[in-house]
Amino acid sequence: MDQVPVIEVKAVHKSFKTVHAVKGIDLRIFKGQFVALLGPNGAGKTTLVEMIEGIQKPDQGEIHIMGKKWRGNEDELHQIIGISLQETRYIDKLTVWETLKLFSSFFNLEKDRVNEIIDITGLEEKRKSYIVNLSGGQRQRLAMGISLLNSPKILLLDEPTTGLDPNARREIWSILLKLKQQSETSLILTTHYMEEAEQLCNHIIIIDQGEILKEGTLEQLLDESQDKKIVEFTLEESQFSADLLMTPSAFHIHWDPVNKKGSLEINQLETDLPEFFKFLNQRNLQLKNLEFRKRTLDDLFTQLTGRHLHE
């Protein structure tokens, strides 16, 4: 792709008093691309996104939006960007409609656009409700509606579905998927949910402790292990000793001491599985339960960091 990236982040660092929150991150995002930043709590997602939004300033490195720096171009860039912060509480005693009207005035928009947004976000019934009386999911939809008011070329959503039930989450996804079809908007979305990243985004960036661990399409991320299957197993309690599993062997076993559950990757079921049974047998370990499943981003994360995405 030789067009100008919509967002370009070069070697950006950001530290707070004791935390090095972002440690040299590079990003290039093009028109119409939907990108997920996937990472556990404290990974630096919000810090990175807020630097792209111009809310925080990088200590080092450069950020260009449409080829322009924030400094001196604020007015222009604010026009084309739509954001939803991780945690914004709007004015309690304004109604949904009044809140949208207020924000639409910042972009000099007509009230037709406000009605469109109410329609898109399905807040018709709540049009006249005070913000203070909205449910969590309705507030998130309002926040998303506000971010969409100006039909932004760049949309930055920080955990838009955290805390929502699966239905409410899917409603937000469907709004975003419609947007994706029009391929006018570039999106960066942060999330803890790999399912969300898988559903919405063609490019996924896994970050942890301020660094990019791995990025690519879902296929690329999981490809190198396409044939791999995940085997999860539990053992008979009496015979359990975690050390036995750690002894060197052909298998790289990950043991989760909390759930007393082991997992490993297997390439060829036909050959590897009997090997694994033999391995257990030699150590006098008896299986209690065994399951196969497809590899997920969580497995990838675990492989990369030794931790789960949700801990």
Place this chain on the structure above:
Amino acid sequence: MNKFIRQNQLYQLILARVKETIREPGVIFWGMIFPMLMSLGLGIAFMNKTDIFRKVAVITDNGVRTSNPDTNLTLESFFSKKAAQVGLTGDGFTSFRYTIKDDKLGNSTFLFQKMSWDKAMVLLKRGSLSIILNEKNGRIEYHFDPMNPDAQLTYLKLSRIFGGNGVPVGENHENIQPLTVSGTRYIDFLIPGLIAMGVMMSTMWGISYDIIEKRSKKLLRRMVATPMKKSHFLIALMTVRLVMNFVEGALLFIFASLVFGITIQGNLAALFMLFIAGNMVFAGMAIFISSHTSNTEVGNGFINAVVMPMMVLSGIFFSYHNFPDWSLYFIKPLPLTMLADGLRSIFIEGAGFAEITIPSLILAATGILFFATGLRIFKWH
């Protein structure tokens, strides 16, 4: 209304701020009803013509335990000739009531209660009486705290009653002009002060608290991440506050003029100028105070730290001239003092631009200084 205005962000910001403000029920009560109630309560409590009722102890044991009422010759003859015996009062003393009738200054009623010295001291310490009479050999001794103005007043009245040979002297005020005309009563002093205090309180709380709250809700950073002009946000906030303050002040004035008949003697245009200047100084201070913190409790502390000393020192309820002379150097330049004094001089003394221009300029300039400084260090994110 035309579309251009309806889409205008400043108009929408003002509209949102107005709605947000008036939908908070506390605003109407604390900003409008409460000052009226306060003026009503204080105005009535300090009405000029008040009947005075004082208890006076009359010692019956002369400090020694030989209780003999006959030694109180002057007092006894006064009680039997002029005063009315009340019988045993609730507290168990033989009591006599005597009233000096006075149409102009209000009646003064004294209740003389016979008791022992010890008992009298106890009641004196409790504050239920302020003066003790003790007659020795036909001379009346007055015991009271000379630092207590009320006791002094009672002493003066009593000594006139018992002056000379102890025959009460009729009160005669040919040469006293009672000061009950509009402009000299306590309520005339109070209302301009209350208006000044209202401007300070509403502005400091209305502006500072709103900014800090919006910052802590991350709403401020959300708003400035749009093409919204920061100046419009602040202008809307201050404009709405100014208008609300005007309404609050006007309502209080109308109320006080209906109930107490207070009037504005001076120049209305000068009053308006001073009012604007007062709003400027407190708006500036409010922006300055709220420029950095995003913690509403810290904000509360800041606001109180500014507001409380001025409430106490600036002579809103009682003149600060009772404070020591040296302290007046600190008190007089306080913004609330300047505003309250200025308003009073217009309300009561009939002042105009000549007297008001300089204080107004000082207030406005102070406000601009605070505003500019606050804006330089203002944290939008």
